[in-house]
Amino acid sequence: MTRKVEVAIIGAGTAGLNAMGQVRRRTDNFVLINGGELGTTCARVGCMPSKVAIQVADDFHRRHIFEREGIEGGDGLGLDISEAFEHVRDLRDILVDRVLARTTDNLGDEFIDGYARCAAPGVIEVNGERIEADAIIVAAGSRPVVPAAWQALGDRVVTTDTLFEQERWPRSLAVIGLGAVGLEMGQALHRMGVQVTGFDALDTIAGLTDPAVRNTAVELLGKEFPLLLGQPAEVVEQGDQLRVSAGDHSVLVDQVLASMGRRSNLDRLELHNLGLDLDDHGMPAVDPSTMQVDSQRVFIAGDITGERQILHEAGNEGRIAGYNATCAEATAFARTTPMAVTFSDPNICQVGAAFDELEPGDIVVGEMRFGPLGRALVMGRNRGILRVYVNRADARLLGACMVAPKGENLAHLIAWCLEQGLTVTRMLSMPFYHPTIEEALQGALRDAVGKLEDDLDLPDHPLDIRPL
Amino acid sequence: MTRKVEVAIIGAGTAGLNAMGQVRRRTDNFVLINGGELGTTCARVGCMPSKVAIQVADDFHRRHIFEREGIEGGDGLGLDISEAFEHVRDLRDILVDRVLARTTDNLGDEFIDGYARCAAPGVIEVNGERIEADAIIVAAGSRPVVPAAWQALGDRVVTTDTLFEQERWPRSLAVIGLGAVGLEMGQALHRMGVQVTGFDALDTIAGLTDPAVRNTAVELLGKEFPLLLGQPAEVVEQGDQLRVSAGDHSVLVDQVLASMGRRSNLDRLELHNLGLDLDDHGMPAVDPSTMQVDSQRVFIAGDITGERQILHEAGNEGRIAGYNATCAEATAFARTTPMAVTFSDPNICQVGAAFDELEPGDIVVGEMRFGPLGRALVMGRNRGILRVYVNRADARLLGACMVAPKGENLAHLIAWCLEQGLTVTRMLSMPFYHPTIEEALQGALRDAVGKLEDDLDLPDHPLDIRPL
Numbered sequence: 001m002t003r004k005v006e007v008a009i010i011g012a013g014t015a016g017l018n019a020m021g022q023v024r025r026r027t028d029n030f031v032l033i034n035g036g037e038l039g040t041t042c043a044r045v046g047c048m049p050s051k052v053a054i055q056v057a058d059d060f061h062r063r064h065i066f067e068r069e070g071i072e073g074g075d076g077l078g079l080d081i082s083e084a085f086e087h088v089r090d091l092r093d094i095l096v097d098r099v100l101a102r103t104t105d106n107l108g109d110e111f112i113d114g115y116a117r118c119a120a121p122g123v124i125e126v127n128g129e130r131i132e133a134d135a136i137i138v139a140a141g142s143r144p145v146v147p148a149a150w151q152a153l154g155d156r157v158v159t160t161d162t163l164f165e166q167e168r169w170p171r172s173l174a175v176i177g178l179g180a181v182g183l184e185m186g187q188a189l190h191r192m193g194v195q196v197t198g199f200d201a202l203d204t205i206a207g208l209t210d211p212a213v214r215n216t217a218v219e220l221l222g223k224e225f226p227l228l229l230g231q232p233a234e235v236v237e238q239g240d241q242l243r244v245s246a247g248d249h250s251v252l253v254d255q256v257l258a259s260m261g262r263r264s265n266l267d268r269l270e271l272h273n274l275g276l277d278l279d280d281h282g283m284p285a286v287d288p289s290t291m292q293v294d295s296q297r298v299f300i301a302g303d304i305t306g307e308r309q310i311l312h313e314a315g316n317e318g319r320i321a322g323y324n325a326t327c328a329e330a331t332a333f334a335r336t337t338p339m340a341v342t343f344s345d346p347n348i349c350q351v352g353a354a355f356d357e358l359e360p361g362d363i364v365v366g367e368m369r370f371g372p373l374g375r376a377l378v379m380g381r382n383r384g385i386l387r388v389y390v391n392r393a394d395a396r397l398l399g400a401c402m403v404a405p406k407g408e409n410l411a412h413l414i415a416w417c418l419e420q421g422l423t424v425t426r427m428l429s430m431p432f433y434h435p436t437i438e439e440a441l442q443g444a445l446r447d448a449v450g451k452l453e454d455d456l457d458l459p460d461h462p463l464d465i466r467p468l
Numbered sequence: 469m470t471r472k473v474e475v476a477i478i479g480a481g482t483a484g485l486n487a488m489g490q491v492r493r494r495t496d497n498f499v500l501i502n503g504g505e506l507g508t509t510c511a512r513v514g515c516m517p518s519k520v521a522i523q524v525a526d527d528f529h530r531r532h533i534f535e536r537e538g539i540e541g542g543d544g545l546g547l548d549i550s551e552a553f554e555h556v557r558d559l560r561d562i563l564v565d566r567v568l569a570r571t572t573d574n575l576g577d578e579f580i581d582g583y584a585r586c587a588a589p590g591v592i593e594v595n596g597e598r599i600e601a602d603a604i605i606v607a608a609g610s611r612p613v614v615p616a617a618w619q620a621l622g623d624r625v626v627t628t629d630t631l632f633e634q635e636r637w638p639r640s641l642a643v644i645g646l647g648a649v650g651l652e653m654g655q656a657l658h659r660m661g662v663q664v665t666g667f668d669a670l671d672t673i674a675g676l677t678d679p680a681v682r683n684t685a686v687e688l689l690g691k692e693f694p695l696l697l698g699q700p701a702e703v704v705e706q707g708d709q710l711r712v713s714a715g716d717h718s719v720l721v722d723q724v725l726a727s728m729g730r731r732s733n734l735d736r737l738e739l740h741n742l743g744l745d746l747d748d749h750g751m752p753a754v755d756p757s758t759m760q761v762d763s764q765r766v767f768i769a770g771d772i773t774g775e776r777q778i779l780h781e782a783g784n785e786g787r788i789a790g791y792n793a794t795c796a797e798a799t800a801f802a803r804t805t806p807m808a809v810t811f812s813d814p815n816i817c818q819v820g821a822a823f824d825e826l827e828p829g830d831i832v833v834g835e836m837r838f839g840p841l842g843r844a845l846v847m848g849r850n851r852g853i854l855r856v857y858v859n860r861a862d863a864r865l866l867g868a869c870m871v872a873p874k875g876e877n878l879a880h881l882i883a884w885c886l887e888q889g890l891t892v893t894r895m896l897s898m899p900f901y902h903p904t905i906e907e908a909l910q911g912a913l914r915d916a917v918g919k920l921e922d923d924l925d926l927p928d929h930p931l932d933i934r935p936l
Binding site: 021022042047048051052055056059060062065066068069070071072073074076077078079080081082083084085086087091094095098289310311312315316319320323331332333334336337339341372374375377378379380406408409411412413415416417419420429430431432433434435436437438461462464465466467468 | 542933
C-alpha cells in the first residue's frame with residue numbers, strides 16, 4: 001500500500017509542528033509522523049518542567065533573606081520534594097495539553113503514530129506503510145546522551161526523560177554535565193534539599209568561554225554545591241549506591257543525573273536511503289538559511305541537526321523548512337542573533353558573538369558587576385557580572401556574556417540591539433529607567449566607551465543624550 | 469560681598485548633580501547650592517526606599533503560593549513592619565551615602581548649604597551672600613502636594629518625606645492619590661499587614677488612559693485592597709483617627725498617606741527677579757531640548773519643571789542644562805521615548821504614545837493577556853494584559869501600555885524599539901527566547917499583525933523569519 005503526499009513531516013515536536021503550520025497553509029495533502037510520546041521535548045521534559053522546578057526552588061531558597069527583611073518564621077519552612085514535583089507535573093501537563101490541543105488533536109489521518117524510516121529517495125515507511133512524498137521534512141528530534149556503560153545502572157541513572165516522573169527522590173545526586181540542564185536541575189535539586197555534586201569534563205560551565213564570567217559563575221554556583229571541573233567523571237556501582245569519580249575527587253551518591261547534552265535522532269532514520277551525501281556522523285549538509293539538504297526536496301529542522309537546540313530556533317527552523325517545502329524555490333532566511341540562557345540563579349546568558357569567537361585585539365570589553373547596582377542590592381540579588389564585547393573599529397556591539405540577576409531579560413534587550421547592529425553610543429542614549437536591572441547594561445556600556453576613547457572620536461557632550 | 473562664578477547650580481538633587489558633572493568638565497568656577505537635606509529625592513525618599521519596601525512586601529506575599537509548590541510552613545510566617553522598615557532605611561542609607569560620596573563629599577567651597585533666592589538678572593543670594601553667575605541652572609526639585617487643610621492633622625498625614633522614617637506604624641491607612649507612589653506604597657503596606665484603602669479623584673489609577681489596561685489594573689490591585697475612584701477624598705478628624713470620605717464611601721483610619729503628586733519648588737525661588745517672562749503659575753517657558761529659558765543664560769532642569777518627574781529624565785535634563793550652560797550656543801538634544809513604570813505587582817507601565825494621545829482610527833491595538841502565558845503561569849504571576857498601539861499606515865509601533873509581570877523589563881524592550889521606529893513585523897523577527905515573559909510581547913505583536921492584514925501587504929512567509 002502506497003500513499004502519495006506533497007509533504008511528509010517526520011516528528012511532531014516543536015520543529016515538526018511549526019513546519020506543519022506552514023505546510024497546511026498551502027496543502028491538505030501532507031502527513032505528520034511521530035514515534036513515541038507527543039507533546040514536544042520542551043513542554044514534556046525540557047524547558048517547562050525545569051522552569052517550574054526552578055521557580056519552586058527559588059521561592060524556597062528565598063527564605064534565607066527573610067530575617068534581614070523583617071519576615072519571621074523562615075526557619076520553619078520545609079519543602080516536600082514529592083509535592084514539589086507533583087506541582088511540576090501538574091503545570092507541565094497543562095502546558096503539554098495545550099500543545100496537543102493546538103496541534104495534533106485536530107488532525108485526522110494526516111497524523112501517523114509510528115517511527116518512520118527512510119526507504120528510498122522520496123520514500124519513507126512507517127508501520128509498514130509506504131509513503132511517497134514530494135518533499136520530506138525531517139524533524140525527529142534528539143535524546144539525552146547516556147554512555148552505554150551507564151545503562152546497566154538502571155534507574156540510578158536518570159535523564160530529563162525520567163527525572164520529572166520520579167516518585168522517590170534521592171538524598172544525594174551527582175549531576176554529570178554542567179550545561180544548561182545540569183546547572184538548572186543541579187541548583188534546583190540542591191535548593192530542594194538534595195545533596196548535589198556537579199561534574200563536568202570541561203573546565204567551565206554552561207559553555208562559558210569568557211574567563212571573567214566563567215570565574216564568577218563557577219564561584220557563585222560553586223558556593224551552593226560543589227562543582228568538580230576539568231576531569232571526565234566515571235561512575236561505578238558501590239552497593240546500592242554509585243561512586244562518581246573525577247581525578248582525585250570521588251563521591252558516593254544515590255543517583256546520577258546524566259546531563260551531557262542531547263544527541264540527534266538522525267541515526268534512527270536510515271537517512272542514507274534517501275540518496276543524500278552524508279558525513280561520517282551520518283549527517284547531510286544542511287543550509288541553515290533554507291534548512292534544505294543540497295538541492296534535494298529534503299529539509300532537516302530542529303534538535304535533530306545537532307545545532308541550536310533551543311525552542312525558538314527549532315520553531316524557526318520548522319517554519320523555514322515548512323515554508324520552503326511547499327515552494328518551488330527555497331527562500332533563504334536570516335537566522336536570529338544567537339542566544340543561550342541558563343535559567344540558574346543568577347542566570348547565565350550568552351548573546352551574539354562569544355568571547356572565544358572574537359580577536360582580543362579587535363574588541364574592548366565593557367564590564368559591570370552587580371554588587372553595587374542599586375536595584376540588584378534592593379532585590380538581594382546583587383551578584384554577578386555583565387561583559388559586553390564592542391568592536392574597536394566602529395563601536396558596534398558584537399556580543400555579551402553574563403551571570404546576572406534577570407539575565408534572561410537583559411539578554412533580550414542586548415540581542416535586539418545586536419539584530420540592528422547598534423553602536424554602544426547609540427545604546428547609551430536609550431532610556432534606562434531607574435532603579436532597574438537594565439542599569440547594569442548602562443554601566444557596562446559606559447565602561448566600554450571609557451576604554452574606546454583612544455579609538456573613537458567621541459562627541460563632547462555626554463552620551464546619555466543625543467543631539468536632535 | 470559678591471562672588472562671581474561661571475555657573476551657579478541651585479539644587480544638589482539628581483538634575484543638579486548631573487548638571488554639575490557637565491559643568492566641572494569645563495570650569496572649576498561654579499557653585500552648587502542646596503537647601504535642606506542632601507542625597508536626592510530618589511535615593512532618600514523616592515525610588516530607592518519604596519523599592520526596598522516593595523521587595524519585602526513581595527517576598528512576604530509570596531507565601532500564598534507556597535502550599536501549591538510543596539513548601540510547608542508558609543502559614544507560620546509573620547512580618548515585623550518596624551524591622552522591615554529598618555531594613556528599608558539601612559539599604560536607603562547605603563544608597564544615599566553612595567550619592568554623597570560620588571558628589572558633594574568631594575566639593576570644597578563650591579558647595580553652599582542654604583536656600584537660594586533669585587535677586588536680579590544673573591544674580592542670586594544665599595545665606596546673605598550675593599552670587600553673580602554667567603549662567604544659572606535651576607534644579608531645586610519638588611515637594612509632595614499636601615492640601616493646606618490637612619496640615620493641621622499633624623503626623624496623622626504622612627508623605628514620602630516622612631513615611632519611611634516612622635517608628636510607629638498605623639493599623640489602618642488611607643492612600644489618597646493612586647499614581648505610582650500611592651499604588652506602590654499602598655500595595656506594599658497592605659501586604660505588610662496594614663489595612664489600606666485607596667482613593668483617587670480620577671476614575672483611573674497610575675494615569676492609565678487605556679480602558680482595557682485600566683480595567684485589568686483596577687481589578688487586580690482592587691482584589692488586594694479597596695480602590696475608591698472618581699470622587700475627591702475629604703479628610704476630617706474623628707477622635708484620634710481620621711475619617712476619609714469620597715462620595716458615598718467613608719472609612720476611619722489611623723493615618724493618611726498623601727500621594728497626590730509632587731509640586732515644583734519654583735515658587736520658593738523668586739524667579740521673577742531674574743527678569744524672565746513667567747506664566748500664571750510663575751513658570752517660564754523652558755525648551756525641553758535645551759532646558760533653556762528663552763535665550764537667557766538660565767536653565768531649568770529636573771522635577772522643578774513639573775514635567776517628567778522621573779530619575780532618568782531628571783538626569784538627562786541636568787546633563788543637557790549643564791552642557792549648554794557652559795557652551796556659547798545651546799545644543800538641542802533629543803528626549804528619550806516616554807516611559808512610566810509603577811512598580812506594583814504586576815507592574816503598570818506606559819511606553820511611548822499613550823492611548824488617549826492616539827486617534828483610534830489610525831491604529832490597531834495588539835493585545836496579549838498573561839493568563840495563558842507559559843512562563844507567567846510557571847512563575848505563578850500569570851495576571852495582566854499587554855496592549856501595543858500600532859500605526860495602521862506603516863505598521864510602526866507607536867506605544868504600549870500594560871499591567872504585567874516583569875513589566876519593567878518589557879517596557880525597556882518596547883521603548884528601545886520605539887526609539888528606532890521599528891515596525892511590528894521587524895519586531896516579530898527578533899529572537900524570543902522560551903519560556904520568557906518577552907513571549908507576551910510576541911503574542912501582542914502577532915495579534916496586531918492579524919488586525920493589520922487588511923491594511924498591509926504582508927509577505928507570504930511567517931513573520932517570525934526574515935528573508936536574507
